[in-house]
Amino acid sequence: HIISLSDIGANGRNSNVLLFMLQGKGLFAKKSIKKGDTIFLERPLVSAQFLWNALYKYKACEYCLRALETAEENARRLSGNPGLSLPHPELCRVRPELHQACPQCQVMYCSSECRQAAADQYHRVLCLGSSQDDPDHPINKLKDAWRSMHYPPETSSIMLMARMVAVVKQAKDKAHWQKLFSHFCSRTGNEEEEIAHKLLGEKFRGQLVLLHSLFKSALYDEHLSRWFVPEGFRSLFALVGTNGQGIGTSSLSRWVHACDALELPAQQKEQLDSFIDQLYKDIEKETGDFLNCEGSGLFLLQSSCNHSCIPNAEASFPDNNFLLQLSALSDINPGEEICISYLDCCQRDRSRHSRHKILRENYLFVCSCPKCVSQMDELDMTSEEEEEEEGEAEGETEGDEMEDEMTDV
Numbered sequence: 086h087i088i089s090l091s092d093i094g095a096n097g098r099n100s101n102v103l104l105f106m107l108q109g110k111g112l113f114a115k116k117s118i119k120k121g122d123t124i125f126l127e128r129p130l131v132s133a134q135f136l137w138n139a140l141y142k143y144k145a146c147e148y149c150l151r152a153l154e155t156a157e158e159n160a161r162r163l164s165g166n167p168g169l170s171l172p173h174p175e176l177c178r179v180r181p182e183l184h185q186a187c188p189q190c191q192v193m194y195c196s197s198e199c200r201q202a203a204a205d206q207y208h209r210v211l212c213l214g215s216s217q218d219d220p221d222h223p224i225n226k227l228k229d230a231w232r233s234m235h236y237p238p239e240t241s242s243i244m245l246m247a248r249m250v251a252v253v254k255q256a257k258d259k260a261h262w263q264k265l266f267s268h269f270c271s272r273t274g275n276e277e278e279e280i281a282h283k284l285l286g287e288k289f290r291g292q293l294v295l296l297h298s299l300f301k302s303a304l305y306d307e308h309l310s311r312w313f314v315p316e317g318f319r320s321l322f323a324l325v326g327t328n329g330q331g332i333g334t335s336s337l338s339r340w341v342h343a344c345d346a347l348e349l350p351a352q353q354k355e356q357l358d359s360f361i362d363q364l365y366k367d368i369e370k371e372t373g374d375f376l377n378c379e380g381s382g383l384f385l386l387q388s389s390c391n392h393s394c395i396p397n398a399e400a401s402f403p404d405n406n407f408l409l410q411l412s413a414l415s416d417i418n419p420g421e422e423i424c425i426s427y428l429d430c431c432q433r434d435r436s437r438h439s440r441h442k443i444l445r446e447n448y449l450f451v452c453s454c455p456k457c458v459s460q461m462d463e464l465d466m467t468s469e470e471e472e473e474e475e476g477e478a479e480g481e482t483e484g485d486e487m488e489d490e491m492t493d494v
Contacts, residue, residue, distance in 0.1 A: 111390075116419050117419060119416055124423065128384075128407065131383055133382075134378065136242055137237050143379070147199075147208075148194055148200070150334050150407045152336040152378045153195060156336045169364075187200065187204075207252045207255055211248070223302045227299040245381055249266060270388075271321065301313045327447070341361055380407075382407055393455075397415045398411050398412060398424065437456075
């Protein structure tokens with residue numbers, strides 16, 4: 086089932102989906118869900134490409150984040166080989182003939198439908214027109230300030246906050262959208278556990294004051310005055326940092342998956358696999374780990390999933406755009422909570438102490454999942470590798486520390 090805004094009532098429930106129920110801050114199965122089943126599909130309320138990602142020519146639809154480069158164009162850029170030709174080009178699903186630009190500012194969309202959806206939802210407020218490349222435009226000054234504080238690998242964007250403002254500004258029913266956004270957790274701290282979000286600490290006060298000033302100059306709206314006072318801005322910042330779900334799209338990755346599914350004679354299959362292996366080696370040498378168009382979005386139902394260090398569900402983006410698919414990693418019984426992991430695979434393999442440190446600083450809670458409970462008797466120590474990493478971080482300058490911290494929203 087695809088979840089849309091019309092399906093979600095004020096209390097966050099979805100009457101059309103039989104697989105689960107939303108109950109407070111948590112998602113629970115209403116009937117048995119088998120491993121591999123799709124639990125739901127959901128579109129974000131808002132999404133945005135990361136600013137450094139866009140600056141480095143990762144071309145994505147401004148609305149749905151679908152990759153706009155063909156697989157061959159993508160492979161040529163990432164490998165640094167402009168003469169590269171991919172076998173089986175017919176497997177690439179990118180359709181450049183359908184792409185459309187905004188007539189005013191020339192940002193690109195994958196289709197006329199996406200261009201119209203963006204215009205109807207937020208783009209009329211954010212369109213810079215002929216000022217698209219003007220460094221003195223207030224929105225461009227805001228983007229530049231964010232990039233100077235938040236280096237790759239990126240995990241969030243100030244433009245997600247900008248789109249929240251733009252959506253409310255353009256909406257006929259402003260109260261409806263404000264109510265939808267109010268469902269997201271926006272705590273700047275957890276007084277019970279004496280935890281504060283690490284990006285809202287004292288050493289980032291100057292950066293937050295600058296971002297707040299630029300944000301207010303670029304986007305102020307009297308209907309949203311509470312978002313523009315200092316504490317409201319901090320809450321908005323915490324909302325995006327805590328709830329933003331990363332989105333990755335890649336035309337090359339889709340082409341590779343299509344190649345894997347081809348039924349070919351053994352020799353041809355071996356040659357194709359060898360070509361792809363070498364391509365990824367060339368890309369790693371030229372570009373490193375940054376392969377995808379990347380951004381983040383705010384998803385009402387997905388953000389209601391609580392964390393577990395041994396999750397029974399995970400999110401993916403199988404349509405190569407912002408449409409999120411939540412799938413079961415194991416069988417889930419009726420009444421059982423559906424949990425995802427807020428940590429990546431490498432972080433989940435770390436010690437309990439290290440996992441708790443990440444979750445406390447970024448999500449403001451102490452995890453009590455079965456894995457953490459079973460490891461309660463472990464010493465509050467990191468592994469040797471983690472201690473070395475922390476030691477190196479402590480030896481950096483304060484400015485470098487700020488850059489590292491700002492990449493971990």
